[in-house]
Amino acid sequence: MRSVRVWARLLGLRNTVVEDVIVNGAGEGVEVVVRVRPGWRQRDRCGLCGRRAGRFDNGAGRRRWRALDLGTSFCWLEADAPRVSCRRHGVVVARVPWARHDSRFTRSFEEQAAWLAVNTSKTAVSELMRCSWRTVGQILERVANERRLKVDLLSGLKSIGIDEISHRRGQRYLTVVVDHHSGALVWAAPGRDRATVLAFFHALGEERCKQVESVSCDMAGWIASAVAERAP
Ligand SMILES: [Zn+2]
Secondary structure: OOOOHHHHHHHHOOOOOEEEEEOOHHHHOOEEEEEEEOOOOOOOEEEOOEEEEEEEOOOOOOEEEEEEEEEEEEEEEEEEOOOEOOOOOOEEEEEOOOOOOOOOOOOHHHHHHHHHHOOOOOOHHHHHHHHHHHHHHHHHHHHHHHHHHHHHOOOOOOEEEEEEEEEOOOEEEEEEEEEEEOOOOOEEEEOOOOOHHHHHHHHHHHHHHHHHOEOOOOOHHHHHHHHHOOOO
């Protein structure tokens, strides 16, 4: 097997051609730069919708994406980042198979950071992944947005819990809704008033409100009255 193929497999790259691998530095400071390009089927697609689009220009030239560390070494993917002209989205940076749009990290890096953020502490994620907590926050946003398009959290709700939680030392409040069946948080919005609860039922829609069989909440009037009205 040619060594570039081994690299593509090691790095878990799909629909991607590895052109070259460069190792810089020595000892502790080693970094591996993997030069790649999208496979021909993946080339010249809109970064937002993935449709085929005509090449517009070369964008800002070569770009790097941080990949998962290789042992103790930093690893980067490097490629051209041309812009295409999409019929729907105008001029945008072309999609690459190894990273989400507008990200400086590979998909596998982001998946790992997101898993750690759910399962460990804030400090553990940023120290282990060697990036700032702020960066982890941006990664979580991208991963969550992508999932949200695939999963409808509000479908099939039968038994839910509505409550408020405070943050910023009790100065701000969120109204949260959990699905008792799966244990998942399915909806949250700033505020703790009747209007916020009504906004949830509005998002749920009339049909799905009818399918709700039980709601647990404290007897705070602002929750109870909205529930009685929308999901009797
Ligand atoms: Zn598009």
